[in-house]
Amino acid sequence: MDYEESVAAHYGSGGVLERLLAVVRRAGADPGNFTPEDLGGADQLHIGGRAATSRVAERAGIGAGTRVLDIGSGLGGVARHLAAEFGATVHGVDLTPEFVAAATALTQRTGLAGPVEFTQGSALDLPFPRGTFDAAVVIHVGMNVRDKDRLFAEAARVLRPGGVLAVYDIMLLGGDVEAYPLPWAATAETSFPQPPLAYSDALGQAGLEVDREAKPLAEGIEFLERVRDGAGPAGLDGPAMANLLDAFRAGLLAPVEMYARRP
Numbered sequence: 001m002d003y004e005e006s007v008a009a010h011y012g013s014g015g016v017l018e019r020l021l022a023v024v025r026r027a028g029a030d031p032g033n034f035t036p037e038d039l040g041g042a043d044q045l046h047i048g049g050r051a052a053t054s055r056v057a058e059r060a061g062i063g064a065g066t067r068v069l070d071i072g073s074g075l076g077g078v079a080r081h082l083a084a085e086f087g088a089t090v091h092g093v094d095l096t097p098e099f100v101a102a103a104t105a106l107t108q109r110t111g112l113a114g115p116v117e118f119t120q121g122s123a124l125d126l127p128f129p130r131g132t133f134d135a136a137v138v139i140h141v142g143m144n145v146r147d148k149d150r151l152f153a154e155a156a157r158v159l160r161p162g163g164v165l166a167v168y169d170i171m172l173l174g175g176d177v178e179a180y181p182l183p184w185a186a187t188a189e190t191s192f193p194q195p196p197l198a199y200s201d202a203l204g205q206a207g208l209e210v211d212r213e214a215k216p217l218a219e220g221i222e223f224l225e226r227v228r229d230g231a232g233p234a235g236l237d238g239p240a241m242a243n244l245l246d247a248f249r250a251g252l253l254a255p256v257e258m259y260a261r262r263p
């Protein structure tokens with residue numbers, strides 16, 4: 001199994017759509033026809049949930065009619081939020097077949113299948129021509145990607161001149177990560193957290209200009225403490241969440257946002 005197959009196997013462990021539809025039922029909504037809010041943030045697989053997605057959208061200048069590529073689109077929560085709340089048209093690409101199928105089914109059931117679609121594929125070989133998108137987002141995906149130069153070169157290729165790339169990943173602030181599992185990987189074999197400097201270097205290598213960086217670390221700790229005992233992103237199990245919280249508190253890892261523009 002190559003490492004991309006191992007990443008897809010980690011995420012696509014079966015039954016994800018049923019788990020999400022159970023969330024909808026518990027919210028008292030019809031699992032055949034519901035709103036993105038009825039998923040209660042379970043479809044947003046990143047620190048900060050929908051509030052963080054809104055912040056990224058605002059900082060990236062995403063609005064009505066913006067053509068957005070969602071790289072590593074997961075269960076489609078980000079894509080649906082950008083379409084429903086910001087009026088964007090969104091194409092999601094993800095490595096994990098089960099996630100692409102679940103994202104598509106959830107999107108059909110929320111009536112967003114017009115502006116939102118998904119394709120199975122790799123961030124390292126995006127199935128789009130040069131200059132297709134006004135904006136691209138990479139949200140909690142880079143931790144699974146060894147070759148960040150290639151990741152950002154591909155993102156830069158599909159952005160139009162003036163297009164914006166928003167990156168919101170968990171990055172390495174010090175030392176080495178030793179305690180696994182983490183939410184994105186069961187072992188170090190598929191885990192590649194990197195320091196912000198490695199990200200800005202890779203963005204620069206791709207010909208992008210970095211114009212903003214932010215570290216919502218306090219929000220990361222507070223978010224994990226809040227979801228520990230209640231509803232949170234789908235598939236966030238106890239040991240992975242506990243290890244991530246420890247790493248945040250120790251200052252080893254932190255959620256970091258970066259915004260870059262194609263000149």
Ligand SMILES: C[S@@+](CC[C@H](N)C(=O)[O-])C[C@H]1O[C@@H](n2cnc3c(N)ncnc32)[C@H](O)[C@@H]1O
Binds near residue numbers: 011045124141
């Ligand atoms: C933690 S989830 C984040 C999903 C989504 N961005 C969100 O915030 O809800 C990471 C996702 O990245 C996908 N992924 C990891 N490596 C990838 C790659 N090389 N190409 C495409 N998708 C990838 C995984 O399949 C998974 O769905």
